[in-house]
Amino acid sequence: MTTSVNGTAAGASGTRGRPLTRRLGHLQKPGSTVSLERGDGGLAVRRSVLPSGLRVITERIPGVRSASVGLWVQVGSRDERVEVAGAAHYLEHLLFKGTANRTAAQIAEEIDAVGGELNAFTAKEHTCYYAHVLDEDLPLAMDLVCDVVFDALCEPRDFETERGVVLEEIAMRDDDPEDLLHDAFLDALLGEHALGRPVLGTEQSIGDMDRDALFGFYKKRYTLPRMVLAVAGNIDHAHVMRLVRKQIGDRLDRVGTPVAPRSGRARIPGSRKLVLHSDDTEQAHLMLGVRGLDRHDERRFALNVLNAALGGGMSSRLFQEVRERRGLAYQVYSSVGLYADAGTLSIYAGCQPDRLGDVAGVVRDVLSTVAREGLGDAEVARGKGQLRGGLVLGLEDTSSRMSRIGKGELNYGDYLSVEQTLARIDEVTAADVATLARDLLRRPVAAAVVGPYAHADDLPSQVHEVIS
Amino acid sequence: MTTSVNGTAAGASGTRGRPLTRRLGHLQKPGSTVSLERGDGGLAVRRSVLPSGLRVITERIPGVRSASVGLWVQVGSRDERVEVAGAAHYLEHLLFKGTANRTAAQIAEEIDAVGGELNAFTAKEHTCYYAHVLDEDLPLAMDLVCDVVFDALCEPRDFETERGVVLEEIAMRDDDPEDLLHDAFLDALLGEHALGRPVLGTEQSIGDMDRDALFGFYKKRYTLPRMVLAVAGNIDHAHVMRLVRKQIGDRLDRVGTPVAPRSGRARIPGSRKLVLHSDDTEQAHLMLGVRGLDRHDERRFALNVLNAALGGGMSSRLFQEVRERRGLAYQVYSSVGLYADAGTLSIYAGCQPDRLGDVAGVVRDVLSTVAREGLGDAEVARGKGQLRGGLVLGLEDTSSRMSRIGKGELNYGDYLSVEQTLARIDEVTAADVATLARDLLRRPVAAAVVGPYAHADDLPSQVHEVIS
Numbered sequence: 001m002t003t004s005v006n007g008t009a010a011g012a013s014g015t016r017g018r019p020l021t022r023r024l025g026h027l028q029k030p031g032s033t034v035s036l037e038r039g040d041g042g043l044a045v046r047r048s049v050l051p052s053g054l055r056v057i058t059e060r061i062p063g064v065r066s067a068s069v070g071l072w073v074q075v076g077s078r079d080e081r082v083e084v085a086g087a088a089h090y091l092e093h094l095l096f097k098g099t100a101n102r103t104a105a106q107i108a109e110e111i112d113a114v115g116g117e118l119n120a121f122t123a124k125e126h127t128c129y130y131a132h133v134l135d136e137d138l139p140l141a142m143d144l145v146c147d148v149v150f151d152a153l154c155e156p157r158d159f160e161t162e163r164g165v166v167l168e169e170i171a172m173r174d175d176d177p178e179d180l181l182h183d184a185f186l187d188a189l190l191g192e193h194a195l196g197r198p199v200l201g202t203e204q205s206i207g208d209m210d211r212d213a214l215f216g217f218y219k220k221r222y223t224l225p226r227m228v229l230a231v232a233g234n235i236d237h238a239h240v241m242r243l244v245r246k247q248i249g250d251r252l253d254r255v256g257t258p259v260a261p262r263s264g265r266a267r268i269p270g271s272r273k274l275v276l277h278s279d280d281t282e283q284a285h286l287m288l289g290v291r292g293l294d295r296h297d298e299r300r301f302a303l304n305v306l307n308a309a310l311g312g313g314m315s316s317r318l319f320q321e322v323r324e325r326r327g328l329a330y331q332v333y334s335s336v337g338l339y340a341d342a343g344t345l346s347i348y349a350g351c352q353p354d355r356l357g358d359v360a361g362v363v364r365d366v367l368s369t370v371a372r373e374g375l376g377d378a379e380v381a382r383g384k385g386q387l388r389g390g391l392v393l394g395l396e397d398t399s400s401r402m403s404r405i406g407k408g409e410l411n412y413g414d415y416l417s418v419e420q421t422l423a424r425i426d427e428v429t430a431a432d433v434a435t436l437a438r439d440l441l442r443r444p445v446a447a448a449v450v451g452p453y454a455h456a457d458d459l460p461s462q463v464h465e466v467i468s
Numbered sequence: 469m470t471t472s473v474n475g476t477a478a479g480a481s482g483t484r485g486r487p488l489t490r491r492l493g494h495l496q497k498p499g500s501t502v503s504l505e506r507g508d509g510g511l512a513v514r515r516s517v518l519p520s521g522l523r524v525i526t527e528r529i530p531g532v533r534s535a536s537v538g539l540w541v542q543v544g545s546r547d548e549r550v551e552v553a554g555a556a557h558y559l560e561h562l563l564f565k566g567t568a569n570r571t572a573a574q575i576a577e578e579i580d581a582v583g584g585e586l587n588a589f590t591a592k593e594h595t596c597y598y599a600h601v602l603d604e605d606l607p608l609a610m611d612l613v614c615d616v617v618f619d620a621l622c623e624p625r626d627f628e629t630e631r632g633v634v635l636e637e638i639a640m641r642d643d644d645p646e647d648l649l650h651d652a653f654l655d656a657l658l659g660e661h662a663l664g665r666p667v668l669g670t671e672q673s674i675g676d677m678d679r680d681a682l683f684g685f686y687k688k689r690y691t692l693p694r695m696v697l698a699v700a701g702n703i704d705h706a707h708v709m710r711l712v713r714k715q716i717g718d719r720l721d722r723v724g725t726p727v728a729p730r731s732g733r734a735r736i737p738g739s740r741k742l743v744l745h746s747d748d749t750e751q752a753h754l755m756l757g758v759r760g761l762d763r764h765d766e767r768r769f770a771l772n773v774l775n776a777a778l779g780g781g782m783s784s785r786l787f788q789e790v791r792e793r794r795g796l797a798y799q800v801y802s803s804v805g806l807y808a809d810a811g812t813l814s815i816y817a818g819c820q821p822d823r824l825g826d827v828a829g830v831v832r833d834v835l836s837t838v839a840r841e842g843l844g845d846a847e848v849a850r851g852k853g854q855l856r857g858g859l860v861l862g863l864e865d866t867s868s869r870m871s872r873i874g875k876g877e878l879n880y881g882d883y884l885s886v887e888q889t890l891a892r893i894d895e896v897t898a899a900d901v902a903t904l905a906r907d908l909l910r911r912p913v914a915a916a917v918v919g920p921y922a923h924a925d926d927l928p929s930q931v932h933e934v935i936s
Contacts, residue, residue, distance in 0.1 A: 063531035066861055104792055108782035113850045115857015118782075134857055164795035171750035172798055172818060175645050280748045282639035314576035314586075324572055327632035330640055350640060382581045389583015389602055393534055397864035 024413040025055050025228075026258040033237070036415040045405060045415065046237040050244070053225030053256030057405045057415075058240050059232040061398060067138045067233035068402035070130040071145050072410045074226040074259060077201075078124045078194040078339075083208070086201015087217050089122040090166050090209055095129070095218075096120070097158035099151040104158070111144060118144055122199055125262060125340060126410055132399050135234040139243055142231075146247040149227075154218065159211040167207075170200050177285045177450045178348070184275040184448035185287040185346060191271030195339055224248075225256040230406030233398040261413050262340030263296055273467045275448045276456050284356040284451035288363065288466055289346030290443040295338035295411060301424045302432040303345070303440075307336045309375050309383030309433070310366075311347055317366050317379070322349060328359050340411075345440055353452055357460030364466040371441035374434025383433075387425050391418060493523050493696075493881040494726040501705070504883040513873065513883065514705040521693030521724030522716070525873045525883075526708050527700040529866060535606045535701035536870035538598040539613050540878045542694040542727060545669075546592045546662040546807075551676070554669015555685050557590040558634050558677055563597070563686075564588070565626035567619040572626070579612060586612055590667055593730060593808060594878055600867050603702040607711055610699075614715040617695075622686065627679040635675075638668050645753045645918045646816070652743040652916035653755040653814060659739025663807055692716075693724040698874030701866040729881050730808030731764055741935045743916045744924050752824040752919030756831065756934055757814030758911040763806035763879060769892045770900040771813070771908075775804045777843050777851030777901070778834075779815055785834050785847070790817060796827050808879075813908055821920055825928030832934045839909035842902025851901075855893050859886060 023034055028049045037045040040062060047057045080087045097104045111118040116133035118141075129149050131141035173179045183198040190196030200206075231240050268291070293303050311318040311334025322332040329351040337344035347367075351359045375383070395401055395418070408415065416424075445467045453459055491502055496517045505513035508530060515525045548555045565572045579586040584601035586609075597617050599609035641647045651666040658664030668674075699708050736759070761771050779786040779802025790800040797819040805812035815835075819827045843851070863869055863886070876883060884892075913935045921927055 064864065066864060105783065105788060108788070108792075109846075109850060112776075112781040112783040113853040115854045115859070115861065117861070132861060134860060137857075161792075161795035165791060165798055168751065168798035168819060171820060174750040175753075175818075177643050282642040283636065285643075308580075313580040315573065315580040320573060320576070323633060324576075324629075327629035330633055330636035350643075351636060352639060378577075382577060385581040386583045389605075391583070392602060393583065393585070393600055396532065396534060396866065 068398040095152040188275040188446040232401035266342040288447035292343035292345040360462035563620040657914040700869035734809040756915035760811035760813040828930035
């Protein structure tokens with residue numbers, strides 16, 4: 001029921017396993033199963049491709065008591081025409097409103113009765129429906145996720161009720177300066193390209209949305225070759241496959257071939273350099289940044305190291321310069337966005353309005369220094385350590401494990417174990433980081449501001465300088 | 469570096485262990501160690517009381533790769549005089565600014581280098597300093613946590629820099645309508661009592677804060693008998709104890725007796741019924757509620773069931789009536805606050821300003837129906853299921869495990885295993901819930917609103933009716 005942005009970590013983890021195959025998921029023979037990683041107690045990660053084109057990837061984690069199920073659909077806001085902006089997210093809401101088998105209330109009651117979580121999120125390039133339950137409730141989780149994704153009714157009455165809820169969600173985003181800022185920044189950086197539009201759509205597009213058009217979008221886009229089912233936890237691959245056959249067996253008769261991961265090179269029209277949202281906030285919120293790398297770019301590991309050392313932790317350049325040395329802001333950080341054919345590297349800071357000029361000036365100085373000199377060996381080593389630790393520590397719950405394998409399959413088709421990812425991070429050198437910084441940090445800068453400024457002219461000169 | 473409110477779940481988890489003792493931590497013989505729970509591979513939860521009065525509680529979790537360390541101090545915002553409101557939280561910031569052994573930058577560098585997390589939060593009744601690291605980095609985590617808590621310098625220069633950061637945090641809270649609303653609601657409900665004051669303090673009190681007074685607060689309050697060290701993960705109790713002796717060995721020579729958990733009965737002066745923060749937000753944000761139970765009240769298990777069924781999940785009364793049937797709000801939920809000698813039961817909703825009257829009316833109707841009739845057997849059963857599942861699913865990472873044992877020791881001294889907690893939930897009957905609802909939901913209601921209303925008179929009549 002929420003939206004999601006692409007996070008910073010490059011596709012991450014299992015634990016101590018070794019890779020067994022590099023066969024790509026979308027090229028794997030339909031009807032076959034392959035093992036991708038061996039774990040502590042046997043086969044840990046396995047993938048089956050069904051004749052229908054549905055891919056099923058599982059990770060068995062001994063010792064845990066839960067299971068996470070996610071159905072990933074390669075449909076997101078970038079697939080919408082501008083008139084129906086927000087359709088993918090609106091649809092995601094609507095699917096929970098009732099199916100051929102259950103009312104919305106029954107869906108909620110069944111998951112609440114076992115204390116599980118059933119939810120979904122929509123991003124620019126995919127939508128994910130997921131459940132997190134005790135291991136013994138895996139059949140119920142599979143049933144509920146498949147029910148909402150495959151058998152939703154999208155009744156006109158529910159469509160109208162849900163319009164109000166989606167409009168509320170837009171209003172809520174507008175009241176959260178950081179969320180609003182993020183959307184404004186992508187608007188500034190990516191201009192008219194579909195990636196630059198908010199996942200939620202606009203009040204206008206949601207107000208105009210037509211039920212039959214949305215239902216058509218559902219029937220056309222939600223096909224098995226566009227889907228990956230990911231399951232992680234105290235589970236067994238063969239058991240999951242039996243449940244898949246039970247839940248969507250008849251649909252599996254339709255023959256299909258998995259859709260390849262998105263890739264290419266986005267053509268992004270010229271964009272605005274600055275977007276200002278005038279708002280009567282206590283803090284001024286600034287995000288600035290450049291176009292970065294796409295997710296298939298091999299330099300993404302170096303980019304993640306650069307990001308960590310630049311603004312990823314308390315010891316990062318930006319945190320030390322802005323907050324620790326000068327106390328100018330409570331929060332300051334950088335982040336990376338990776339899309340199929342484009343990407344972003346951005347910096348956020350929130351501060352008192354009368355300090356915005358100083359903050360923008362310090363950020364600009366840091367970026368130009370790093371573009372010129374790269375980062376010190378110790379900083380790069382710390383950035384690598386930060387990614388290594390964060391990768392493993394971020395995979396303690398089954399939901400994170402499920403996301404790792406599901407998103408990885410949808411985005412790459414290629415399985416990368418945690419060990420392999422760690423090895424790729426280890427290979428990054430200070431020279432790689434310096435070369436990349438020299439390239440990226442000299443690209444044109446776009447910026448967005450949310451704060452108490454009526455016009456762009458009211459912004460401090462340093463904000464204008466950073467984008468000039 | 470953040471503030472925290474008391475959450476909803478009654479002290480939770482371990483996994484399959486059985487309790488070995490009910491000895492209270494603050495009455496345990498100094499210099500002794502007891503085992504509290506046996507787990508899958510031997511002793512799982514153990515507690516030592518040192519001659520200094522420091523309590524150390526650990527949970528060994530086989531199969532994980534990480535460790536979480538938390539030093540819990542029985543000092544919070546309720547211990548502040550009104551003139552120094554925010555002192556506990558300001559101090560928590562200051563302790564990271566440098567110690568006798570490390571500069572602030574070195575502290576940040578050492579934790580970032582291993583990809584760990586080092587942070588702290590301040591609540592009304594306690595402050596917690598914690599680290600989450602790979603298991604092999606446990607000695608570093610213990611070293612860093614102990615260094616900032618015991619050896620901070622609180623230099624006047626850093627004190628001034630950090631004042632700006634804390635003021636930024638207040639401004640950030642003011643830009644987050646839900647956070648602001650929460651503080652306003654406690655102000656409305658608990659009036660002049662220290663529990664009703666914001667943890668962050670005010671611009672005034674932070675602006676006036678004096679370095680020497682804060683340093684005095686530190687030296688007086690941060691004593692070993694007020695502290696619990698909790699460690700969970702792939703760790704061994706004896707190893708932890710060796711590290712404790714190494715890190716704070718000399719301090720252990722001072723003899724002390726653990727301070728008993730807070731308890732009693734708060735005398736809360738009469739309070740305002742309504743607090744309005746006029747703000748130019750897109751949504752109107754409403755929180756209303758009553759004084760509830762203290763954390764020692766045996767009815768707290770029934771309260772958690774009531775809370776779950778009333779507004780805890782998608783199938784709850786409030787979610788169904790407000791969002792699903794009528795689409796009036798995106799978010800609506802209830803929550804429980806448990807303090808040593810007081811408590812709250814509250815309801816939140818965010819909606820378009822022109823729907824606020826309808827939302828308040830629906831909430832009022834739901835509350836009066838539940839006060840009169842209680843909840844159905846199926847709803848109570850679902851509420852119990854929700855708590856059971858949520859309890860176990862919420863304990864997958866070592867940080868949650870560490871919090872469970874640390875907070876439990878500080879708040880109760882009495883160890884409750886997950887199995888025992890589950891048993892207490894199971895015992896709750898629909899009649900218990902109905903009796904409690906009849907009592908609590910007829911208490912005087914206080915409310916807070918953040919939204920585009922200049923005066924209380926501008927609020928819809930239903931808001932005034934709900935508190936009348």
